[in-house]
Amino acid sequence: MLEAASSTEVASNKQRADTVDLNENDLQIDISDALSEKEKVKFTVHTKTKLPAFQESEFNVSRQHEEFIWLHDRFNENEEYAGLIIPPVPPRPDFDASRAKLQKLSDSESVLTKEEYDKMKQELEAEYLAMFKKTVSMHEVFLQRLAAHPILRSDNNFRVFLEYKEDLSVRGKNVKEQIGGFFKTLTKTADEVLLANQKENDEFFERQKQFLLTYNTKIKDATNGADKSTRAHKTVADTYIKLSSGFNTLATSDKTDLSRYLLLMADFFEKARKLESRVQSDTDLKLSDTLRYYMRDSKAALDLMYRRSRCLADFETANKNLDRARAK
CATH class of the missing domain: 3.30.1520.10 (Phox-like domain)
Incomplete structure (x- = not known):
């Protein structure tokens, strides 16, 4: 009975040992x-x-x-x-x-009003700070x-x-x-084009290579599209700054009842500018950067497939040279 209990305990300990997380933060x-x-x-x-x-x-x-x-x-x-x-x-x-x-x-x-200048400067400084933080984060990762x-x-x-x-x-x-x-990059690119038509003996690696080629192309297109969207949002935000400043200028120069509505329009475009800037920032940090991350990762995987294809080509060439040497 004790032996059975002991063996059960050993088995339990072994099971626990098998599930130990080895990825310690060492x-x-x-x-x-x-x-x-x-x-x-x-x-x-x-x-x-x-x-x-x-x-x-x-x-x-x-x-x-x-x-x-x-x-x-x-x-x-x-x-x-x-x-x-x-x-x-x-x-x-x-x-x-x-x-x-x-x-x-x-x-x-x-040529800008003080309000336009201050807002644009604030936008550019925020853009610079976001880029700086993003640079630090990418090096850290x-x-x-x-x-x-x-x-x-x-x-x-x-x-x-x-x-x-x-x-x-x-x-x-x-x-x-x-x-x-x-x-060297041109040579590698030309080599990749030549090796693209090389017959892959292993179906698994052939499927992986074709998937990576398609995936990398698609995600590159998506990244370019996200970047265009970000630039468009930035252009709209800059336009709203000028509109808001223009309505503010009109409101101060117009002493009639219309000035109140002009101030409301200026306030509307200022709020729209902040919203557009937020959308631009979020698109850049959360979408464009994520796409760019996977684009670089898929390229690293493609580089691995290129090294494999290069080794296979060298291996086949060496075998052919060996066969010719034996024939002599």
């Missing part, structure tokens, strides 16, 4: 701060870990976008990870457009996805990126390297 990464300095953005990467590979349990390092690219390139170039989907690198911070808009607004200050990966998290370059206190001495590409990268 490597937590967040970007605690970010500082924009002219053309560069410095991210403060904060890490908490229980892993013995690290010298400390909690530490901070300062990293620039080029160092994120360096880390992503190290993963892409490592043949040991050729069969893995590498999380896509976050896009380069682009604050030039917002700065150009602010500069253009400053240049046209003389990139690191968190690497930390959550059972294999990539153990990479030595990843540990150096997180732990090394000094700069990684990663510089931006010069003109020669940029041209070389451009031709």
Whole structure:
């Protein structure tokens, strides 16, 4: 009886052991701060870990976008990870457009009313802040996805990126390297077109490849459509600013009973402007960014399929060369 109870307890313990959550938070990464300095953005990467590979349990390092690219390139170039989907690198911070808009607004200050200028400046500053927060979030998600990966998290370059206190001495590409990268991209694109017609022996991978190609094309079209919608909402909001300001100006210059209705119209367009700006912001942050996230992810999966096709093509070529060598 005791043996039966004991075996039941062991079985129960074994069942509990089988359901233990092994995904412990033993490597937590967040970007605690970010500082924009002219053309560069410095991210403060904060890490908490229980892993013995690290010298400390909690530490901070300062990293620039080029160092994120360096880390992503190290993963892409490592043949040991050729069969893995590498999380896509976050896009380069682009604050030039917002700065150009602010500069253009400053240049046209003389032809705008003070109310128009203040509202447009407020809109652009809010847009700049939202873009800054979005940039920080995308860089943070990139690191968190690497930390959550059972294999990539153990990479030595990843540990150096997180732990090394000094700069990684990663510089931006010069003109020669940029041209070389451009031709490399063209070569890869041409190679992808050639390999697209390659016969896939495994039906599973053929189905996956065709699905990814269709999915990536559709989601890219959806992303472009969402971006157009966002720009249209922004244009409408800017138009409402001018209408509201125009009615306000008319109301102050008109001393008749009509001025009250003009003020009501100005207030209506101001409320409509706030609503339109909210719709534009929500569409950008909740729809466009989500679509863009899946678009980059599907492209990373397509890159994996490309590496597989490239390996298969090289394998077939090597076999043909071997057969020719044997025939001699």
